[in-house]
Amino acid sequence: MSRLRVVAAMSGGVDSAVAAARMLDAGHEVVGVHxxxxxxxxxxxxxxxxxxxxxxxxxxxxxxxxxxxxFYVWDLADRFRRDVMDDFVAEYAAGRTPNPCLRCxxxxxxxxxxxxxxxxxxxxxxxxxxxxxxxxxAGRELHRAVDTAKDQSYVLGVLTxxxxxxxxxxxxxxxxxxxxxxxxxxGFSIARKPDSHDICFIPDGDTRGYLARRIGEAEGELxxxxxxxxxxxxxxSYGFTVGQRRGLxxxxxxxxxxxxxxxxxxxxxxxVLIGTADLLGVTEITGDQVxxxxxxxxxxxxxGAQIRAHGEEIPASAYLDxxxxxxxxxxxxxxxxxxxxxxxxxxxxxxYEGTRVVGSATIRETARRLVAE
Amino acid sequence: xxxxxxxxxxxxxxxPMVPAxxxxxxxxxxxxxxxxSLHASGRRSKALLEDAREGLAAAVGAHPSxxxxxxxxxEADNLAIAGTYAARTREExxxxxxxxxxxxxxxxxxxxxxxxAAGAHVIHAVADTDGxxxxxxxxxxLEVLRTRSVRPALxxxxxxxxxxxxxxxxxxxxxxxxxxxxxxxxxxxQAVGRVxxxxxxxxxxxxxxxxxxxxxxxxVGALIVARDAVIEPxxxxxxxxxxxxxxxxxxxxxxxxxxxxxxxxxxRKEESSRLVALRDRLIEGLLGLDLDLTVGGAWTPGSAHDxxxxxxxxxxxxxxxxxxxxxxxxxxxxxxxxSACQAGVPGRSHVLDAIGVSTDQPVGAVRLTxxxxxxxxxxxxxxxxxxxxxxxxxxxxxxxx
Numbered sequence: 001m002s003r004l005r006v007v008a009a010m011s012g013g014v015d016s017a018v019a020a021a022r023m024l025d026a027g028h029e030v031v032g033v034h035x036x037x038x039x040x041x042x043x044x045x046x047x048x049x050x051x052x053x054x055x056x057x058x059x060x061x062x063x064x065x066x067x068x069x070x071f072y073v074w075d076l077a078d079r080f081r082r083d084v085m086d087d088f089v090a091e092y093a094a095g096r097t098p099n100p101c102l103r104c105x106x107x108x109x110x111x112x113x114x115x116x117x118x119x120x121x122x123x124x125x126x127x128x129x130x131x132x133x134x135x136x137x138a139g140r141e142l143h144r145a146v147d148t149a150k151d152q153s154y155v156l157g158v159l160t161x162x163x164x165x166x167x168x169x170x171x172x173x174x175x176x177x178x179x180x181x182x183x184x185x186x187g188f189s190i191a192r193k194p195d196s197h198d199i200c201f202i203p204d205g206d207t208r209g210y211l212a213r214r215i216g217e218a219e220g221e222l223x224x225x226x227x228x229x230x231x232x233x234x235x236x237s238y239g240f241t242v243g244q245r246r247g248l249x250x251x252x253x254x255x256x257x258x259x260x261x262x263x264x265x266x267x268x269x270x271x272v273l274i275g276t277a278d279l280l281g282v283t284e285i286t287g288d289q290v291x292x293x294x295x296x297x298x299x300x301x302x303x304g305a306q307i308r309a310h311g312e313e314i315p316a317s318a319y320l321d322x323x324x325x326x327x328x329x330x331x332x333x334x335x336x337x338x339x340x341x342x343x344x345x346x347x348x349x350x351x352y353e354g355t356r357v358v359g360s361a362t363i364r365e366t367a368r369r370l371v372a373e
Numbered sequence: 374x375x376x377x378x379x380x381x382x383x384x385x386x387x388x389p390m391v392p393a394x395x396x397x398x399x400x401x402x403x404x405x406x407x408x409x410s411l412h413a414s415g416r417r418s419k420a421l422l423e424d425a426r427e428g429l430a431a432a433v434g435a436h437p438s439x440x441x442x443x444x445x446x447x448e449a450d451n452l453a454i455a456g457t458y459a460a461r462t463r464e465e466x467x468x469x470x471x472x473x474x475x476x477x478x479x480x481x482x483x484x485x486x487x488x489x490a491a492g493a494h495v496i497h498a499v500a501d502t503d504g505x506x507x508x509x510x511x512x513x514x515l516e517v518l519r520t521r522s523v524r525p526a527l528x529x530x531x532x533x534x535x536x537x538x539x540x541x542x543x544x545x546x547x548x549x550x551x552x553x554x555x556x557x558x559x560x561x562x563q564a565v566g567r568v569x570x571x572x573x574x575x576x577x578x579x580x581x582x583x584x585x586x587x588x589x590x591x592x593v594g595a596l597i598v599a600r601d602a603v604i605e606p607x608x609x610x611x612x613x614x615x616x617x618x619x620x621x622x623x624x625x626x627x628x629x630x631x632x633x634x635x636x637x638x639x640x641r642k643e644e645s646s647r648l649v650a651l652r653d654r655l656i657e658g659l660l661g662l663d664l665d666l667t668v669g670g671a672w673t674p675g676s677a678h679d680x681x682x683x684x685x686x687x688x689x690x691x692x693x694x695x696x697x698x699x700x701x702x703x704x705x706x707x708x709x710x711x712s713a714c715q716a717g718v719p720g721r722s723h724v725l726d727a728i729g730v731s732t733d734q735p736v737g738a739v740r741l742t743x744x745x746x747x748x749x750x751x752x753x754x755x756x757x758x759x760x761x762x763x764x765x766x767x768x769x770x771x772x773x774x
Contacts, residue, residue, distance in 0.1 A: 034717070036717070036718050057717055061717075070702070070703075072695070072699055072717070073695075073717030073718050074695060074718075075695065075718040076773075079773065112773060115772035115773065116696070116769050116772060116773055118772075119696075119768045119771070119772050120696060120699060120700060120765060120766075120769050121700075121703075121765065
């Protein structure tokens with residue numbers, strides 16, 4: 001491979017540090033870039049959570065020093081606020097359940113960052129995501145990581161072929177424990193830094209509290225989906241996600257003793273529908289914002305469908321309905337081979353063929369086949 | 374890129390130490406002795422310190438007893454502001470007014486702001502679009518205090534701006550401040566060794582200077598304190614430095630600072646002419662690129678009266694400063710915006726805001742500051758790098774719009 005000019009996105013964590021080092025080892029010209037995404041970048045947080053504190057920027061800088069590569073901080077906070085944080089709030093307000101990490105990859109890391117890098121003369125962006133890029137007959141393919149527990153191909157399923165062509169994921173062929181060991185061998189001080197798990201802009205993990213501050217509280221009804229009976233009150237439908245069981249504030253599960261779940265969120269009426277587990281099963285998914293990681297498939301294809309990060313893959317058939325009104329890219333229709341519980345609009349469905357990511361869509365509607373399985 | 378191929382044009386941030394300062398520093402590092410001790414070693418150390426004090430005083434037109442060594446310009450500014458405010462309000466409780474300017478360094482803005490909680494009224498005199506604070510503007514600020522029945526404790530206006538290099542009418546401002554019964558301070562960190570300057574003739578009570586901006590080491594500076602200044606210490610302890618700045622003075626740093634100031638002042642005239650010529654060539658070269666660039670702040674070709682000899686500040690509409698600085702760095706040109714960075718990101722410049730540069734659209738600003746190592750070749754390389762980098766930085770701003 002020829003020597004490329006590569007931006008290594010460096011969060012200050014272990015993975016992106018090793019990714020940068022590997023790009024350098026591969027002979028590329030590497031520049032480390034930490035993205036300042038927080039509106040208040042100077043705030044120090046105590047833990048290693050989040051992705052944009054001064055401490056994290058400092059950790060990334062020290063790795064770059066050790067690698068002997070130039071290092072810069074690029075301020076993409078305005079774009080992050082608009083494309084990820086505001087989108088996150090708007091999606092919840094509309095009764096959907098977004099995945100902000102996926103949106104960040106789509107809009108920030110492989111759009112704003114990549115576009116800026118290319119405009120400044122770079123060829124590609126490398127990140128510490130666990131996923132593999134394979135040179136296939138029809139171009140670059142995105143595949144699951146070797147470490148299935150860490151696999152992040154789901155949150156990269158929004159990338160188009162053009163974006164993939166400019167991306168490097170140097171960690172996809174290695175397991176996380178090996179990456180930590182490698183970081184230690186390379187003398188990185190952050191080799192034992194804990195992984196980040198939470199949404200980076202909600203460092204305390206209290207999503208409902210964050211949404212309440214952004215949207216404001218609005219009391220509404222909890223309604224039994226089968227009977228239409230009002231069974232309780234809530235402080236805002238955005239605080240609920242299909243499949244959620246805890247935090248419903250019901251004093252009892254129901255006369256039958258069966259557990260109750262959120263089975264629907266009707267944001268327009270600020271209503272949350274409650275029901276038993278059997279109402280949660282979904283087999284049919286309609287998605288929009290369709291993305292293909294390579295050439296779009298023709299006709300109906302047999303795939304594996306994954307509904308959430310680190311969720312299981314379910315056998316399915318999928319086809320692109322290009323006749324759908326009002327959708328330039330068409331609508332994706334996915335039929336799952338068996339029922340899956342807790343599929344919320346707003347989540348992404350990512351399609352796989354073997355380990356290869358075929359494409360993705362944002363779930364708009366779900367339904368259940370009436371025919372017995 | 375090897376360091377010797379890079380073009381360093383950030384002398385206003387820090388400038389390499391001059392040989393005389395390195396020599397003075399090294400020579401004073403090894404001998405033992407605390408300058409407060411009474412034995413022979415102590416006396417030797419004390420003698421070195423007083424030599425430094427006298428050398429520095431002579432170079433800036435002050436009396437040796439007026440030199441208070443500090444850890445740098447920021448500490449000098451803090452002592453000047455907090456120390457004067459405390460002493461003046463103790464003397465006269467109504468003297469709670471502080472007049473400063475909208476284009477001061479953060480080392481002045483922040484300590485004045487911190488005094489608001491203690492009851493200070495801080496008025497920021499307005500700069501004109503050339504980046505000059507006129508005496509009239511100070512008079513207006515004093516008038517605001519008068520309408521609030523607040524007496525002015527201190528007027529603090531920088532001698533030369535760190536970002537756009539504009540030189541302020543300090544003598545006129547000092548006269549006005551004195552007439553109004555205020556103490557008057559000037560942050561002269563960018564000015565000492567670069568413009569003609571005599572503390573004695575300035576009318577100032579207080580003047581701050583910093584070592585590493587003029588060829589001395591980092592970690593040392595001084596506040597020149599007139600003998601009749603009304604000021605009290607901020608840091609308390611063993612009563613060093615006229616009781617105004619306790620703590621053992623780092624004699625080697627003080628010696629190196631004095632050597633650097635003496636050197637800078639002794640070569641100032643020739644160096645100023647040399648730098649003005651380089652500065653003008655650089656500005657004219659950049660403006661001639663036909664890239665819609667403008668100069669930030671006053672600039673009179675051939676003159677060092679309104680702008681520092683080594684300061685070039687260029688406003689580049691339609692691009693982000695960080696993209697431009699990145700591209701220049703990659704091309705081997707070391708420049709800056711001149712405004713404070715927050716977590717590695719250039720912050721919005723209060724100086725550009727103050728002189729009315731519109732920041733609704735992305736406006737890149739790049740400060741190229743020349744110093745004692747700068748050559749004509751540096752200038753030519755900077756011009757050709759800017760020619761290459763600006764269109765690319767603008768393209769990058771386009772994709773992020």
